[in-house]
Amino acid sequence: MLSLWLGAYDQGLAYAGLALGTYLTLRVLNFPDLTVDGSFALGGGTAAMLISQGTPVPLALGLAILFGCLAGLVTGLIHTRLGVNDLFAGILTTTGLYSITLRLMGRSNIPLPETPAGIQALPDLGLGLDGRWAVGLTLAMLGLILLISLLMATDVGLALRALGDNPTMARANGINQRRGLTVGIAAANGLVALAGALVALYQGFADVTMGIGSLILGLGMVIIGESVLRPRSVPWALLAVALGAILFRTMIAIALQLGLEPVDLKLATALLLLVALAFGRLRIPGLSDHGRLEQ
Amino acid sequence: MNPMAPGLSAPGLSVEDLSWGHTLPGSGWRQLFRSFSLTCPRGQFLVLIGSNGSGKSTLLNLVAGTLPAASGRIHLGGRPLHRLRDHQRARWIGRVMQNPLEGTCPGLTVAENLRLAERRHRPAFLAGGALLGALGGLHPDGADRRRYRELLGDLGLPLADRLDEPVGQLSGGQRQTLSLVMATLGSPDLLLLDEHTAALDPRAEATVIELTNRLIRQLGTTALMVTHSLEQALGHGDRLVMLHDGRPIGDWSAAEREALDPPSLRAMYGAATVKEAPCTVHDGSPAP
Numbered sequence: 001m002l003s004l005w006l007g008a009y010d011q012g013l014a015y016a017g018l019a020l021g022t023y024l025t026l027r028v029l030n031f032p033d034l035t036v037d038g039s040f041a042l043g044g045g046t047a048a049m050l051i052s053q054g055t056p057v058p059l060a061l062g063l064a065i066l067f068g069c070l071a072g073l074v075t076g077l078i079h080t081r082l083g084v085n086d087l088f089a090g091i092l093t094t095t096g097l098y099s100i101t102l103r104l105m106g107r108s109n110i111p112l113p114e115t116p117a118g119i120q121a122l123p124d125l126g127l128g129l130d131g132r133w134a135v136g137l138t139l140a141m142l143g144l145i146l147l148i149s150l151l152m153a154t155d156v157g158l159a160l161r162a163l164g165d166n167p168t169m170a171r172a173n174g175i176n177q178r179r180g181l182t183v184g185i186a187a188a189n190g191l192v193a194l195a196g197a198l199v200a201l202y203q204g205f206a207d208v209t210m211g212i213g214s215l216i217l218g219l220g221m222v223i224i225g226e227s228v229l230r231p232r233s234v235p236w237a238l239l240a241v242a243l244g245a246i247l248f249r250t251m252i253a254i255a256l257q258l259g260l261e262p263v264d265l266k267l268a269t270a271l272l273l274l275v276a277l278a279f280g281r282l283r284i285p286g287l288s289d290h291g292r293l294e295q
Numbered sequence: 296m297n298p299m300a301p302g303l304s305a306p307g308l309s310v311e312d313l314s315w316g317h318t319l320p321g322s323g324w325r326q327l328f329r330s331f332s333l334t335c336p337r338g339q340f341l342v343l344i345g346s347n348g349s350g351k352s353t354l355l356n357l358v359a360g361t362l363p364a365a366s367g368r369i370h371l372g373g374r375p376l377h378r379l380r381d382h383q384r385a386r387w388i389g390r391v392m393q394n395p396l397e398g399t400c401p402g403l404t405v406a407e408n409l410r411l412a413e414r415r416h417r418p419a420f421l422a423g424g425a426l427l428g429a430l431g432g433l434h435p436d437g438a439d440r441r442r443y444r445e446l447l448g449d450l451g452l453p454l455a456d457r458l459d460e461p462v463g464q465l466s467g468g469q470r471q472t473l474s475l476v477m478a479t480l481g482s483p484d485l486l487l488l489d490e491h492t493a494a495l496d497p498r499a500e501a502t503v504i505e506l507t508n509r510l511i512r513q514l515g516t517t518a519l520m521v522t523h524s525l526e527q528a529l530g531h532g533d534r535l536v537m538l539h540d541g542r543p544i545g546d547w548s549a550a551e552r553e554a555l556d557p558p559s560l561r562a563m564y565g566a567a568t569v570k571e572a573p574c575t576v577h578d579g580s581p582a583p
Binding site: 150153154155158159161162164165166168169170171172173174175176177 | 359361381382383385386388390392397398399400401402403407410411412414415416433434477
């Protein structure tokens with residue numbers, strides 16, 4: 001039973017980057033970004049391809065983040081420079097990314113049988129390999145949350161938050177909306193690609209289809225985290241979102257334990273989110289449309 | 296009519312040959328401004344009045360850059376604003392919107408809103424090479440807070456004690472007061488006030504209009520204030536311009552405005568606003 005909880009904890013932390021990226025686009029920038037489905041697989045595929053060819057894991061993770069940022073940059077430019085609708089810009093990029101990821105990987109699935117040396121060097125806390133992963137991922141996520149919290153407290157972070165909060169006012173105060181949105185979307189997709197790479201490393205393989213439904217997963221994690229902690233500041237919100245990722249994976253582990261077929265997982269996740277959207281617990285730009293219905 | 300107040304001759308705002316039109320739903324194209332020109336010397340407080348659709352707010356939007364002009368030139372202190380986008384013009388322009396909800400970021404604290412406004416005047420905020428420079432330091436920090444507390448305290452505003460509250464928790468009047476303080480931070484070259492007291496109750500309106508006058512006088516900034524209120528138009532500013540259908544139909548200096556007969560101005564404004572409704576005489580029957 002302990003391995004079930006520990007596995008869910010590890011997976012939740014591996015997925016936390018996805019939740020943080022979703023939080024950054026949806027909650028901070030107020031931008032519904034569907035690129036995450038593509039950038040998650042891109043991150044996993046890039047890391048798997050590089051590691052399988054002998055590239056050191058830190059470098060592979062760095063390049064996965066860079067590629068994710070580039071994917072977000074493309075969506076940002078399509079939206080801000082070409083004036084394409086936000087949802088459609090993300091769909092366009094994600095569609096293109098499928099081919100790019102497949103080209104990068106060379107095949108649809110790459111196995112990663114070996115645990116990274118960096119993880120093996122960590123203390124296992126008497127819990128075996130999952131314990132080592134828990135230590136490594138906890139340290140990595142805490143560092144990441146600290147870094148994002150600091151960045152969000154700078155003038156650039158303040159500008160990004162202002163853009164999501166009130167773009168008219170942000171522009172009236174000298175903030176370049178095009179550049180800000182593009183930078184924010186790129187950074188968010190870098191986080192999502194990192195999550196894809198960590199998940200590939202943890203589960204021991206990358207698959208070109210591993211990104212399908214990532215936005216919904218990320219949303220679920222954000223909702224759960226915000227419902228539990230009800231954060232009132234950015235650092236707390238980031239912690240809440242990471243906690244949401246762990247709780248979400250725990251719920252999935254419990255559901256599987258109770259007999260839910262793995263093939264039904266995405267349907268269950270979609271239904272959970274539908275209930276949240278329908279009852280107004282979740283307000284997402286472009287996805288919740290109560291205002292239009294009320295007219 | 297002499298629009299130039301005594302002592303005001305330096306270049307301020309200059310709008311030349313401005314053209315702008317828009318599509319009206321169901322009724323085709325409407326050309327609002329045709330070769331519109333307006334000059335406002337530096338330091339002048341100009342009040343714009345006019346009926347709905349006369350082009351007052353549109354003119355402010357064109358000057359601020361939130362609406363692109365079809366043609367024409369806009370200069371501020373000699374700088375060609377018409378070549379810049381709205382966020383670039385913001386370095387020199389402070390703006391207060393009509394709706395208190397629009398002029399501030401409700402999810403950010405009072406101090407964070409003030410920090411944003413304070414950074415407006417730094418060149419290339421979040422642009423190009425300044426990106427890394429903008430990352431330096433965490434803001435608003437202790438020194439920022441002390442500065443904001445002093446600023447708000449000096450203006451006699453109770454917001455000084457609420458720096459860490461989200462702006463969304465403030466009343467409409469408090470938000471508009473904050474918006475005005477933000478717009479005047481760093482002494483902008485031009486202050487645009489778009490019916491900024493229209494959504495306020497009389498008490499908040501009096502507070503905001505008094506603060507507006509005080510800040511404009513203190514800073515000596517050029518200001519364009521749009522209003523629907525004849526009382527405000529007659530009681531404030533160095534110059535009054537009345538717009539109708541994208542054209543100035545009246546232009547008075549403060550001295551000339553003093554000599555205006557309020558009922559005749561009211562009649563002129565009314566005539567420009569709507570076609571007069573049938574008058575009624577005291578017995579209630581319609582006039583012929």
